[in-house]
Amino acid sequence: MKNRNTGITGQGRLRCAAQYTAVLFLTVVLLSGCGKEEQLSNTKQGMNAVEALQYEEALAHFQAALEKGEDVRALYRGMGLAYMGMTRYEEAIHYLEAALHESSGRVDDLDFDINYYLATAYYKSGRPEDAVSAYNAILALRPREKNAFYLRGYVRLSQNDFDNAQKDFDAAVALDGKDYDQMIRIYMALEEYGYKEAGMVYLQKVMAENEKSISDYDMGRMSYYMGDYEKARDYLSKMDSSKDYGAALYLGRTYEALGDYNYASGIYAAYTENDQTKAEIYNQLGLCRMQMKEYTAALEAFQAAMNIEDNGMMQSLKFNEIVAYEYMGDFKTASALMNSYLKSYPDDETAKREYEFLRTR
Secondary structure (H helix, E strand, O other): OEOOOOOOEHHHHOOOHHHHHHHHHHOOOOOOOOOOHHHOHHHHHHHHHHHOOOHHHHHHHHHHHHHOOOOHHHHHHHHHHHHHHOOOHHHHHHHHHHHHHOOOOOOOHHHHHHHHHHHHHHHHOOOHHHHHHHHHHHHHHOOOOHHHHHHHHHHHHHOOOHHHHHHHHHHHHHHOOOOHHHHHHHHHHHHHOOOHHHHHHHHHHHHHHOOOOOOHHHHHHHHHHOOOHHHHHHHHOOOOOOOOHHHHHHHHHHHHHOOOHHHHHHHHHHHHHHOOOOHHHHHHHHHHHHHOOOHHHHHHHHHHHHOOOOOOOHHHHHHHHHHHHHHOOOHHHHHHHHHHHHHHOOOOHHHHHHHHHHOOO
């Protein structure tokens, strides 16, 4: 079944976490510290509502916090996050900047936390130059902040400034040449913007330089990203994928890439027998079931993942749940869920187009 507006197959619309790696800069380095937040009941309730994607409710709590004289800096920060969740980025910028202005003048961890969010809001609002400036401010005070180098490089790459982006990526690598997660993020960012070969160089170099010390897991997953699936399979098969999360995830993905969805689903299912806390495993299992046209089983996998507290990928799971209902022919449920989805993720253009299709069924 095709989306009437995009021509993309429903299967192609399904989402896995890997598809969002190139925009991990929106969340991967954000700090959790909130100063006095734990002591402020309304502010804390507001932050809980933000985490639950209940942004209007969150704003009501923050307004109550303001009226009761709670920590202005913390509640302004919270309001900024709520408006970011609502994709109202200019308002988010207003409150995040206000939170920075409430600083005592002595730079602390919360200032850096707010600056990271502010950089994200600038970028999302179409102000990449301001995002770069925010990262410049971070690096001026913390010149060894490798995440800021990576994120600034990503923003520059998105603006076709490959040379300066590469300088930032190189700086991030120089600070920690064995941060394989970062190396993969760099590769995927470069691949996204059409510089796959440049991204491959980073992976090849780190694999060569650390050949004697790198683990089978890291060799396997980097081989996977490089497209050498047979090599990835050989390394990852040395591990116990029924108990090792990383091995299960990447060995399963490797078999998916090789076209063996049945074997891949078996790997994921075997892992869930020992550990029911990993949402991404359930999501990948659901994706495999969709490929095998086992839509009810796919739906069960997506919903199992959604029931995991703080799963970190609720948007992907909710979207995949909707697609599963669509393939099952339950357009009424799919449409209702999509309506709810768009209230939480109003800037998802693909979902908006899909909703228009569902409403005609």
